[in-house]
Amino acid sequence: MRDRTVLISGAGLAGPALAHWLTRHGNHPTVVERAPTLRPGGQAVDFRGAPQLEVLARMGILDAVRRAQTHMGDITIVDERGRRLSRLPSEVFSGEVEILRGTLSRILHDAAPAEYLFDDSVTGLTETGEGVHVTFERAAPRMFDLVVGADGIRSKVHELTFGDTPRQLRHLGMYGATFSVPGVYDLDHQGVMYSAPGRCATLASTGGRTRAALDFAAPPLAYDHRDRNQQQALVEAAFEGLRWEIPRLLGQLRAADDFYFAPAAQIVLPAYSSGRVVLLGDAGYAPGPGGMGTGLALIGAYVLAAELAEADDHATAFSRYESRMRPYVVTCQRQAQGADRYLVPGKKSQIWRRNQVMRLLPYLPGKSLIKRMTERAASAIDLRPYATPVNATLSRPHPHRRTCPDVSGPPSQAAAVSVVG
Template identity: 45%
Template structure:
């Protein structure tokens, strides 16, 4: 087999999932991650349907994930006085299996640390394809040459930028931002969500101790500067009713804030020469509900096709794209922003109305299951 020396950028979910499969198939894998260590916190992620369960079973992870699952949490939608208007059921947001992102990342890392090389606190600075591989330079480490490079580094993919061009060419801002905040204050112990036109705040839910979504044009800020993110968030929620003042104070005192746009990736091809994209880097749609499932299925397919092609990346990448294009079509549609934070009072009422009628909710969940299972998995 050829092209067995593979570099993966990103140690979230897709990267380690791919590393697991490639190591099993006989490849030599290096994973580089910009963060100094595994990111063990973060929001809950979920899997749904037969296809996701099948891949997790073949990975040997399903039982462990089920043992660590958080379970869907019903969320009360309240008015400004805290009175319940309706309930968003846990099975709507939590899929069949829900687990903290950091916990899943840890499980994947533990399964791959002995068979793969992990390099934390570093990032790729250039990719130069040669006749025999890809010459890679790093911020810290010495340059190296790999047979193949995989960008599994999220919706703001560094690999995609280096190999395919500027982010603005491939990522569309959908008019909203979201924030996950690790607030320390107790807001009653019950999962609650409150809306005003164009903004939503939730506490105690599955995403994070505090979760925010608000309408906004594209913002210019440093995604690694927490102080800037706190300032943006507190300005966006100034004057909000319900527990708004207490929440904005909690944001200022918090130790961890993650603010990002709700965006959608649109790219003509998943590969460029010896470089290929996986997960959100290729088919991301923020808060779309399918990101983790697409990442683990994509990792299974990409690794399997490389094995089947004997390492011939031209054949394998074409087969990977052919299978994943159709499956990832769910990421080309939808925008979670208007659903979570409708821009009008009427929009908020209509969204709340949905949860009062189980047949409509059931129809939406069945559609989600259909998309989650819309691929014929090969045996590799």
């Protein structure tokens, strides 16, 4: 199935990756993004296991990702006076290749010669016999053959399309905020982490820009996900009264231009598609922290585009896409469960036990065991080659492409361990 017009909502990571593959298979993607530009900075994301690295290689971006990787070292765990307690080895959290989310977003955007509509969003979806009639906040209404929601856990596409279909947001017991801070805190490709019961603060730098991650345990909270002041107030209240670098970080939080706040959560759906609309990445199956969401999203983009290319109709393609992806999604989501017990233990005794395990880990076979377990989960899908794409290489820009200005910064921006994303 080729020569189709496809609207993709979301220009984060999954959206541009899908646009790349759709173009290579002879289709015509348009990507709409609420933000005025690509989102800069962000936490570090990683790839691990043969399938995740292979999908980067098949896209032709593995070398670019390797050149931009963070080369992040270990994270030192300290007490409130800054004294070293333990160490978290980089092999446990960095995967085989780690890169800043903003840098990866730029690489994917540049690899996807699609039409981009920034500073806009979908307001209505009406399926007809000819396709899907789409209305936007700014752009004129248009008709598309297919629509893909790659717009995160609060997917507008899901809201407009699936109606009352059950959409379980499986809360994982914590929230997290990330933001840039001035200076490097004497860190060079290293990190430092401080924990108090139910709270965890991490600082990390790759030698350029430093990022903070503030994570805290909490039940589901009622707040406006577009109200930054309200979100910042939640973080300030959660960390009020703590020592170490916390007062300084809270003082810098509101000045940061890249503050990001989100729950640690998973999305569980009975179906990934409805009619001519399908969900991709976090919009359909967010795995939560430690669930390899970035690798999962990019593999999902590869499988969805390939199934659309091979099938005679979209219904067959969507069904095959879901049957291929759902077992992998379940495995990745299972991998993420329990992250709160590691990042934000509720008692001092639990923090102490975690620190002791981390202190002994470099000298025990457990480090290799943890790495093997995460790689086994990351590799729980077989990337069959599918049909050869129509466009083996992508060298010409889309005739209607609106290229986003480069605001993502150099590859040396900071990485941070966080539940967000």
